[in-house]
Amino acid sequence: DIQMTQSPSSLSASVGDRVTITCRASQGIRNDLAWYQKKPGKAPKRLIYAASSLQSGVPSRFSGSGSGTEFTLTISSLQPEDFATYYCLQHNNYPPVTFGQGTRLEIK
Protein backbone atom coordinates (compact mmCIF):
# COMPACT_ATOMS: atom_id res chain seq x y z
CA ASP A 1 0.00 0.00 0.00
CA ILE A 2 1.02 3.60 -0.56
CA GLN A 3 2.10 5.39 2.60
CA MET A 4 1.62 9.11 3.14
CA THR A 5 3.97 11.02 5.43
CA GLN A 6 2.54 14.36 6.52
CA SER A 7 4.54 17.07 8.27
CA PRO A 8 4.61 18.78 10.61
CA SER A 9 2.28 16.95 13.00
CA SER A 10 1.52 20.24 14.73
CA LEU A 11 2.15 23.87 14.02
CA SER A 12 1.71 27.06 16.00
CA ALA A 13 1.13 30.21 14.01
CA SER A 14 -0.42 33.65 14.27
CA VAL A 15 -3.23 35.33 12.37
CA GLY A 16 -1.77 36.69 9.14
CA ASP A 17 1.06 34.15 8.96
CA ARG A 18 1.79 32.08 5.88
CA VAL A 19 1.92 28.34 6.61
CA THR A 20 2.86 25.31 4.57
CA ILE A 21 2.00 21.67 5.21
CA THR A 22 3.66 18.83 3.30
CA CYS A 23 2.65 15.32 2.32
CA ARG A 24 5.08 12.84 0.83
CA ALA A 25 3.95 9.65 -0.88
CA SER A 26 5.95 6.42 -0.72
CA GLN A 27 5.60 6.12 -4.48
CA GLY A 28 4.42 8.32 -7.31
CA ILE A 29 0.72 9.13 -7.24
CA ARG A 30 0.52 11.62 -10.14
CA ASN A 31 -1.82 14.35 -8.84
CA ASP A 32 -4.29 12.00 -7.11
CA LEU A 33 -4.28 13.94 -3.85
CA ALA A 34 -6.79 16.00 -1.92
CA TRP A 35 -6.55 18.19 1.18
CA TYR A 36 -9.20 18.37 3.91
CA GLN A 37 -9.86 20.62 6.88
CA LYS A 38 -11.24 18.94 10.00
CA LYS A 39 -12.78 20.78 12.93
CA PRO A 40 -14.12 19.08 16.08
CA GLY A 41 -17.70 17.97 15.69
CA LYS A 42 -17.70 18.63 11.95
CA ALA A 43 -17.22 16.39 8.93
CA PRO A 44 -14.01 16.81 6.93
CA LYS A 45 -14.25 19.59 4.38
CA ARG A 46 -12.49 19.26 1.04
CA LEU A 47 -10.26 22.24 0.28
CA ILE A 48 -8.16 21.08 -2.65
CA TYR A 49 -8.57 18.24 -5.16
CA ALA A 50 -6.32 16.93 -7.91
CA ALA A 51 -3.40 18.35 -5.90
CA SER A 52 -3.94 21.97 -6.91
CA SER A 53 -7.60 22.61 -7.79
CA LEU A 54 -9.44 24.81 -5.31
CA GLN A 55 -12.81 23.52 -4.16
CA SER A 56 -15.65 25.87 -5.03
CA GLY A 57 -16.41 28.21 -2.14
CA VAL A 58 -13.04 27.78 -0.45
CA PRO A 59 -11.13 31.04 0.08
CA SER A 60 -8.30 31.72 -2.33
CA ARG A 61 -5.79 31.98 0.53
CA PHE A 62 -5.71 28.17 0.35
CA SER A 63 -3.60 26.66 -2.40
CA GLY A 64 -2.13 23.28 -3.23
CA SER A 65 0.82 22.22 -5.33
CA GLY A 66 2.88 19.19 -6.20
CA SER A 67 2.83 16.05 -8.27
CA GLY A 68 4.37 12.61 -8.05
CA THR A 69 5.55 12.16 -4.48
CA GLU A 70 5.65 15.61 -2.85
CA PHE A 71 2.69 17.87 -2.18
CA THR A 72 2.08 21.05 -0.24
CA LEU A 73 -0.90 22.91 1.16
CA THR A 74 -0.29 26.61 1.71
CA ILE A 75 -2.42 29.09 3.59
CA SER A 76 -1.22 32.50 2.53
CA SER A 77 -2.59 34.58 5.39
CA LEU A 78 -4.06 32.70 8.34
CA GLN A 79 -7.50 33.71 9.53
CA PRO A 80 -8.99 32.81 12.93
CA GLU A 81 -11.34 30.27 11.34
CA ASP A 82 -8.40 28.38 9.80
CA PHE A 83 -7.20 26.91 13.08
CA ALA A 84 -8.08 23.25 12.62
CA THR A 85 -6.50 19.93 11.68
CA TYR A 86 -5.54 19.31 8.06
CA TYR A 87 -5.25 15.95 6.28
CA CYS A 88 -4.04 14.86 2.87
CA LEU A 89 -5.64 11.90 1.11
CA GLN A 90 -4.12 9.90 -1.75
CA HIS A 91 -6.45 7.94 -4.03
CA ASN A 92 -4.06 6.92 -6.80
CA ASN A 93 -4.63 3.19 -6.52
CA TYR A 94 -8.18 3.36 -5.21
CA PRO A 95 -9.16 1.26 -3.51
CA PRO A 96 -7.51 1.52 -1.04
CA VAL A 97 -6.88 5.13 -0.09
CA THR A 98 -4.47 6.53 2.47
CA PHE A 99 -4.72 9.58 4.71
CA GLY A 100 -1.78 11.51 6.04
CA GLN A 101 -1.41 11.53 9.81
CA GLY A 102 -2.79 15.07 10.11
CA THR A 103 -1.40 18.49 10.99
CA ARG A 104 -2.90 20.32 13.95
CA LEU A 105 -2.73 24.06 13.36
CA GLU A 106 -2.86 25.99 16.62
CA ILE A 107 -2.94 29.64 17.53
CA LYS A 108 0.41 30.97 18.77
Next chain:
Amino acid sequence: QVQLVQSGAEVKKPGASVKVSCKTSGYTFTSLDINWVRQATGQGLEWVGWMNPNSGYTGSAQKFQGRVTMTRNTSISTAYMELRSLRSDDTAIYYCARTNGDFDHWGQGTLVTVSS
Protein backbone atom coordinates in the same frame (compact mmCIF):
# COMPACT_ATOMS: atom_id res chain seq x y z
CA GLN B 1 -27.62 19.77 -3.67
CA VAL B 2 -25.73 16.64 -2.71
CA GLN B 3 -26.47 15.45 0.82
CA LEU B 4 -25.46 12.44 2.87
CA VAL B 5 -27.41 12.05 6.11
CA GLN B 6 -26.32 9.43 8.61
CA SER B 7 -28.19 7.66 11.38
CA GLY B 8 -27.91 8.67 14.99
CA ALA B 9 -25.44 7.85 17.72
CA GLU B 10 -25.21 4.29 19.01
CA VAL B 11 -24.03 2.73 22.28
CA LYS B 12 -23.08 -0.92 22.10
CA LYS B 13 -21.55 -3.52 24.39
CA PRO B 14 -18.31 -5.29 23.49
CA GLY B 15 -18.97 -8.18 21.15
CA ALA B 16 -22.13 -6.66 19.71
CA SER B 17 -22.72 -5.34 16.19
CA VAL B 18 -23.66 -1.91 14.91
CA LYS B 19 -25.23 -0.88 11.60
CA VAL B 20 -24.88 2.72 10.43
CA SER B 21 -26.93 4.13 7.57
CA CYS B 22 -26.09 6.86 5.08
CA LYS B 23 -29.03 8.25 3.11
CA THR B 24 -28.01 10.13 -0.02
CA SER B 25 -29.79 12.68 -2.17
CA GLY B 26 -29.07 15.20 -4.88
CA TYR B 27 -27.32 12.83 -7.28
CA THR B 28 -27.70 9.38 -8.82
CA PHE B 29 -26.85 7.02 -5.96
CA THR B 30 -25.64 4.21 -8.20
CA SER B 31 -23.20 6.36 -10.16
CA LEU B 32 -20.49 6.82 -7.50
CA ASP B 33 -18.89 4.72 -4.81
CA ILE B 34 -19.54 5.26 -1.11
CA ASN B 35 -16.60 4.99 1.28
CA TRP B 36 -16.53 4.79 5.07
CA VAL B 37 -13.97 6.55 7.27
CA ARG B 38 -13.68 6.69 11.04
CA GLN B 39 -12.01 8.91 13.62
CA ALA B 40 -11.40 7.85 17.18
CA THR B 41 -11.02 10.56 19.80
CA GLY B 42 -7.64 12.23 19.46
CA GLN B 43 -6.73 10.14 16.42
CA GLY B 44 -6.52 10.74 12.70
CA LEU B 45 -8.83 9.77 9.87
CA GLU B 46 -8.84 6.04 9.11
CA TRP B 47 -10.24 4.47 5.98
CA VAL B 48 -12.64 1.58 6.67
CA GLY B 49 -13.89 0.41 3.29
CA TRP B 50 -15.79 1.06 0.08
CA MET B 51 -18.88 -0.02 -1.83
CA ASN B 52 -20.01 0.33 -5.42
CA PRO B 53 -23.77 0.97 -5.09
CA ASN B 54 -24.41 -0.15 -8.65
CA SER B 55 -22.80 -3.58 -8.49
CA GLY B 56 -22.79 -4.08 -4.74
CA TYR B 57 -19.07 -4.87 -4.83
CA THR B 58 -17.27 -3.99 -1.61
CA GLY B 59 -13.85 -4.01 -0.04
CA SER B 60 -12.27 -2.97 3.22
CA ALA B 61 -8.99 -2.15 4.87
CA GLN B 62 -7.18 -5.28 5.97
CA LYS B 63 -7.70 -4.59 9.68
CA PHE B 64 -11.51 -4.70 9.23
CA GLN B 65 -11.73 -7.70 6.93
CA GLY B 66 -14.10 -10.30 8.30
CA ARG B 67 -15.74 -7.80 10.67
CA VAL B 68 -17.27 -5.21 8.36
CA THR B 69 -20.06 -5.53 5.79
CA MET B 70 -21.21 -2.77 3.48
CA THR B 71 -24.59 -3.00 1.78
CA ARG B 72 -27.09 -0.75 0.05
CA ASN B 73 -30.76 -0.27 -0.75
CA THR B 74 -30.88 1.40 -4.12
CA SER B 75 -34.63 2.04 -3.89
CA ILE B 76 -34.02 4.53 -1.09
CA SER B 77 -30.48 5.62 -2.09
CA THR B 78 -29.04 4.47 1.20
CA ALA B 79 -25.76 2.80 2.08
CA TYR B 80 -25.10 0.81 5.23
CA MET B 81 -22.03 -0.22 7.16
CA GLU B 82 -22.20 -3.00 9.72
CA LEU B 83 -19.31 -3.64 12.08
CA ARG B 84 -19.35 -6.82 14.16
CA SER B 85 -17.54 -8.12 17.23
CA LEU B 86 -17.18 -4.59 18.54
CA ARG B 87 -14.29 -3.74 20.84
CA SER B 88 -13.65 -0.68 22.95
CA ASP B 89 -11.16 0.60 20.39
CA ASP B 90 -13.95 0.71 17.78
CA THR B 91 -15.34 3.71 19.65
CA ALA B 92 -15.20 6.44 17.04
CA ILE B 93 -17.15 8.73 14.76
CA TYR B 94 -17.95 6.93 11.52
CA TYR B 95 -18.39 8.94 8.32
CA CYS B 96 -19.73 7.98 4.91
CA ALA B 97 -18.34 9.85 1.92
CA ARG B 98 -19.28 10.06 -1.72
CA THR B 99 -16.35 9.13 -3.90
CA ASN B 100 -15.66 11.01 -7.10
CA GLY B 101 -11.95 10.33 -7.34
CA ASP B 102 -11.42 11.55 -3.82
CA PHE B 103 -14.12 12.05 -1.17
CA ASP B 104 -16.06 15.12 -2.21
CA HIS B 105 -19.14 15.04 0.02
CA TRP B 106 -19.39 13.63 3.53
CA GLY B 107 -22.10 12.64 5.94
CA GLN B 108 -22.29 14.41 9.28
CA GLY B 109 -20.84 11.44 11.16
CA THR B 110 -22.24 8.84 13.55
CA LEU B 111 -20.74 8.36 17.00
CA VAL B 112 -20.44 4.71 17.93
CA THR B 113 -19.54 4.11 21.56
CA VAL B 114 -18.51 0.64 22.69
CA SER B 115 -18.72 0.26 26.44
CA SER B 116 -19.66 -2.39 28.95
